[in-house]
Amino acid sequence: MDRHRITIGLAPELRFLAAPGRRGERTPLAVDGTSSLGHVVESLGVPRTEIGLLLVNGREVPPSHVPRAGDHVEVRAVRRPQRLPGGAPRFLLDVHLGTLARRLRLLGIDTAYDSTDPGDAALAARSAAERRVLLSRDRGLLRRRGLWAGAYVRGDRPEEQLRDVLDRFAPALAPWTRCTACNGRLREADKDAVVTRLESGTRRTYDVFAQCTACERVYWRGAHHAHLAAIVTSATDYAGRPPTRATTT
Known part of the structure; x- marks a missing residue:
């Protein structure tokens, strides 16, 4: 040749x-x-x-x-922030980015994730069918034909990965509006309506609740709230900063 x-x-x-x-x-x-x-x-x-x-x-x-x-x-x-057709970006994460998926949902970002690992072909097909940006650290997966859009996630730690996604796509943030378990929307819930789903200690201690409109999981400001609030504060502070050059990891 x-x-x-x-x-x-x-x-x-x-x-x-x-x-x-x-x-x-x-x-x-x-x-x-x-x-x-x-x-x-x-x-x-x-x-x-x-x-x-x-x-x-x-x-x-x-x-x-x-x-x-x-x-x-x-x-x-790719120039940052990366603009995509169709308005606000929606994401699809591979099986290795479960913590990042939960943090994106915590910030109110539409994030699909399946811990059962549907496979590369299914992920590529879902990206195209739902017009979601596939996030991965698997370069082979990102080379698959048929992807609607994708991005290699920089960073080994979840906080680094989250900042990379915020920096690259600059998504609008709406903390505490999505279920971290299933990505459904949260709504305020009356205590009487969810009381049968609560442990006795939770019933005695808390009065303010939210519930997922999809899986019906109940949320309240429990022992982990301070940790989650710190993640939200750090992310919202960072989102107000100008884009920076991507890290090389």
Whole structure:
């Protein structure tokens, strides 16, 4: 097969996704003369969900562009905050991001999550059917065809991951309005209406309740409320800050 040489440079925010030998500003690369630039960049380890502008010899091109011998390619990261069609972003998380899913729901962000792991194909299909952004740290999953939108989540700890999502998509926050267990909407609940669902100690101690309109789970300001309130305060404070460059983890 006839092969051609190009040089390719990844934005600093994307280099950690590539193999160690392909993280420079001008990395020589052999291409076959028929593969699209989007495919070439993905072959380096960078999912298309992370690719922003593609520049060939200083000119913007689409991912379908086929690079030629001697081309210099610059790959930029997705611009933050990332705007999506259809208004407020809705999310779908893979099985490994359960804590992040609960924190997004705590902030009132529409977040689908299934702890039973439906599989990559089902996740991609659900992303397309429901127009949800698939969040994952699995680069292979983010390369699946048919995704409506996706994003690689930076950070190993839930607080880092949450900040990355808030930074990238700038979703509107409405804390304490969603069920952290099922994503349903919460409504105020009269104590008498939920009393049969409460333990005796809870009945004696608390008078203010909310209930999920979907799974009917009951919420009150119990022992964990201070911890959850700290998460909400930290997130709402952070959401007021300007976007920053993505971390490289």
